[in-house]
Amino acid sequence: MTTQTTTEPADAAAPERSDFIRDIVAEDLRSGKHTTIVTRFPPEPNGYLHIGHVKAIALDFGIAQETGGRCHLRFDDTNPVKEEQEYIDAIEADIRWLGFDWGEHLYFASDYFEQLYAWAVELIRTGLAYVDDQSAEEIRATRGTLTEPGVASPWRDRSVEENLDLFARMRAGEFPDGSRVLRARIDMASPNINLRDPVLYRILHTTHPRTGTDWRIYPMYDFAHGQSDAIESVTHSLCTLEYEAHRPLYDWLLDHLPVPSRPRQIEFARLNLTHTLMSKRALRTLVQDGHVRGWDDPRMPTVAGMRRRGFPAQGLRDFVAMVGIAKADNIIEVGMLEYAVRSVLNRTAQRRFAVLDPIKVVIEDYPEGQVELMEVPNNPEDPTAGTRQVPFSRELWIERDDFMEEPAPKFFRLAPGREVRLRAAYLVTCIGVIKDESGRVVELRCTYDPATRGGDAPDGRRPKATLHWVSAAHAVPAEVRLYGHLFRSADPGALDDPIADIDPESERVLTGCQLEGSLAELPVGETVQFERLGYFCKDPDSASGAPVFDRTVTLKDTWAKVQARG
RNA sequence: UGGCGAGUGGCCUAACGGUAAGGCACCUGACUCUGGAUCAGGGGAUUGAAGGUUCGAAUCCUUCCUCGCCAGCCA
Numbered sequence: 001m002t003t004q005t006t007t008e009p010a011d012a013a014a015p016e017r018s019d020f021i022r023d024i025v026a027e028d029l030r031s032g033k034h035t036t037i038v039t040r041f042p043p044e045p046n047g048y049l050h051i052g053h054v055k056a057i058a059l060d061f062g063i064a065q066e067t068g069g070r071c072h073l074r075f076d077d078t079n080p081v082k083e084e085q086e087y088i089d090a091i092e093a094d095i096r097w098l099g100f101d102w103g104e105h106l107y108f109a110s111d112y113f114e115q116l117y118a119w120a121v122e123l124i125r126t127g128l129a130y131v132d133d134q135s136a137e138e139i140r141a142t143r144g145t146l147t148e149p150g151v152a153s154p155w156r157d158r159s160v161e162e163n164l165d166l167f168a169r170m171r172a173g174e175f176p177d178g179s180r181v182l183r184a185r186i187d188m189a190s191p192n193i194n195l196r197d198p199v200l201y202r203i204l205h206t207t208h209p210r211t212g213t214d215w216r217i218y219p220m221y222d223f224a225h226g227q228s229d230a231i232e233s234v235t236h237s238l239c240t241l242e243y244e245a246h247r248p249l250y251d252w253l254l255d256h257l258p259v260p261s262r263p264r265q266i267e268f269a270r271l272n273l274t275h276t277l278m279s280k281r282a283l284r285t286l287v288q289d290g291h292v293r294g295w296d297d298p299r300m301p302t303v304a305g306m307r308r309r310g311f312p313a314q315g316l317r318d319f320v321a322m323v324g325i326a327k328a329d330n331i332i333e334v335g336m337l338e339y340a341v342r343s344v345l346n347r348t349a350q351r352r353f354a355v356l357d358p359i360k361v362v363i364e365d366y367p368e369g370q371v372e373l374m375e376v377p378n379n380p381e382d383p384t385a386g387t388r389q390v391p392f393s394r395e396l397w398i399e400r401d402d403f404m405e406e407p408a409p410k411f412f413r414l415a416p417g418r419e420v421r422l423r424a425a426y427l428v429t430c431i432g433v434i435k436d437e438s439g440r441v442v443e444l445r446c447t448y449d450p451a452t453r454g455g456d457a458p459d460g461r462r463p464k465a466t467l468h469w470v471s472a473a474h475a476v477p478a479e480v481r482l483y484g485h486l487f488r489s490a491d492p493g494a495l496d497d498p499i500a501d502i503d504p505e506s507e508r509v510l511t512g513c514q515l516e517g518s519l520a521e522l523p524v525g526e527t528v529q530f531e532r533l534g535y536f537c538k539d540p541d542s543a544s545g546a547p548v549f550d551r552t553v554t555l556k557d558t559w560a561k562v563q564a565r566g
Numbered sequence: 567u568g569g570c571g572a573g574u575g576g577c578c579u580a581a582c583g584g585u586a587a588g589g590c591a592c593c594u595g596a597c598u599c600u601g602g603a604u605c606a607g608g609g610g611a612u613u614g615a616a617g618g619u620u621c622g623a624a625u626c627c628u629u630c631c632u633c634g635c636c637a638g639c640c641a
């Protein structure tokens with residue numbers, strides 16, 4: 001996994017655009033319904049966080065921050081067969097990296113198992129829950145359909161005593177998995193299927209990451225979530241749309257249990273991105289079947305993947321803020337994410353020279369063995385970033401793309417007889433082209449104008465193009481991985497076989513790239529701009545002397561657009 | 567089909583009965599030692615449809631259409 005660091009805290013006083021949830025919260029504060037707002041982010045530790053979670057995290061923690069309230073991190077660990085400590089650790093690290101802090105408020109639904117059990121007993125006592133001996137198949141078969149009511153279980157009217165006894169024995173581990181469940185006694189004919197005597201507890205003889213073998217029965221999500229919220233005095237329990245149909249059950253349980261507070265569940269639309277799959281199940285498939293390098297593959301929409309790719313936390317936060325919160329299903333163009341990332345990187349990333357597809361240039365009239373140090377700004381957008389010295393010599397690498405033997409109409413770069421500027425160095429003119437037997441250009445011969453040192457011509461000559469370059473003798477060779485969208489289709493989720501839609505070109509590995517020497521010591525995880533090419537982040541696969549860079553995102557490329565238009 | 571929810575330019579989102587706003591994308595131009603950045607400007611919406619209420623409707627009412635979610639002992 002990528003190395004983890006903590007970023008600067010999320011902007012406490014960023015001007016927030018409002019949304020329907022913040023409106024509700026503001027009204028609850030205004031009316032005096034609440035004086036302190038408490039939210040919670042409730043991940044299940046069964047996978048890695050993705051950009052969709054970032055939206056929820058920014059909402060939950062953001063509202064707490066804006067209102068001077070608090071946001072709890074609560075792991076929804078009610079299903080030990082799927083959950084692991086590894087995920088708990090990764091999730092905490094991801095949230096910290098994103099710049100959010102839960103302070104002392106780290107909780108686990110499993111912390112409440114004893115209380116939850118007591119409440120289940122309470123429900124049995126009041127005749128609102130019963131132990132059902134039916135099998136899972138029988139329960140499914142008698143639940144009814146969307147249009148037909150369900151059929152009551154033959155065990156629905158057991159005595160309170162018998163229910164109490166059976167439930168205690170379920171807890172004691174007397175019965176095998178699947179042999180019995182505790183069900184709420186609500187309404188088998190409810191038009192809302194979630195209210196047709198939902199299962200509250202199931203028997204699971206599994207070791208839980210936190211409670212070990214203390215429990216043989218585990219509460220279902222529905223029986224844990226609302227009560228956990230109530231225990232923690234959560235005021236606004238924000239979740240995604242698919243829980244809308246569960247809200248009546250959420251409320252029913254709170255109505256029938258002596259809970260200490262009354263939280264309110266509000267649902268919003270989850271985030272979807274074009275050219276991306278977002279479900280944990282889908283992401284797990286990509287990882288397990290080896291379609292990507294892992295959960296932190298730079299093409300993954302996971303926080304870990306985006307971090308490895310070089311997306312700054314600020315960019316992720318900006319992006320979700322830009323997208324907003326609403327109830328309409330949506331699928332956001334990835335371009336918006338890229339815009340947000342590019343926008344912060346433009347302000348913060350240092351510039352460097354790197355030649356990805358090198359072609360040799362020999363400055364014929366430049367003294368052999370001479371080396372000059374050219375002063376280059378580290379970030380034109382930020383003068384405080386200073387400058388660095390870049391060695392210039394007789395033999396250089398430039399980008400193969402930056403030369404055309406027969407220049408196309410709007411091509412401004414190097415061509416035979418044409419003069420261009422080498423960034424922060426000299427104006428050079430191409431006077432010769434050397435080809436191999438196959439006719440491929442292997443070297444360019446140029447002359448330079450000594451009067452233009454630094455890049456300015458005393459006579460005011462202004463070449464139409466400025467090229468980046470790397471001194472051949474000082475270059476460090478590297479591998480560079482170019483990333484694009486994992487899926488060709490804008491909406492791969494709608495496809496029968498999304499895997500077949502994976503773009504084999506979504507990762508292109510370039511070797512033999514030539515980097516400016518200063519890049520050799522760049523720490524892993526750092527993102528810089530390769531001038532004129534894009535932003536690149538040093539990948540953890542780097543070895544000493546053998547750096548690997550991942551392309552975070554390209555620069556806006558109008559020339560590419562012109563070319564594409566023909 | 568039962569219940570619930572949602573439909574506003576290509577994509578997001580706002581407008582909370584007062585005459586459709588903003589971002590992304592797109593197109594022009596200016597500027598530029600990154601064909602980057604920046605700046606200026608532009609095109610593009612009869613607000614899913616049809617009725618109705620109102621001086622006035624994206625907002626209220628009716629009907630219809632489309633899409634999403636729900637029939638795990640997952641969350």
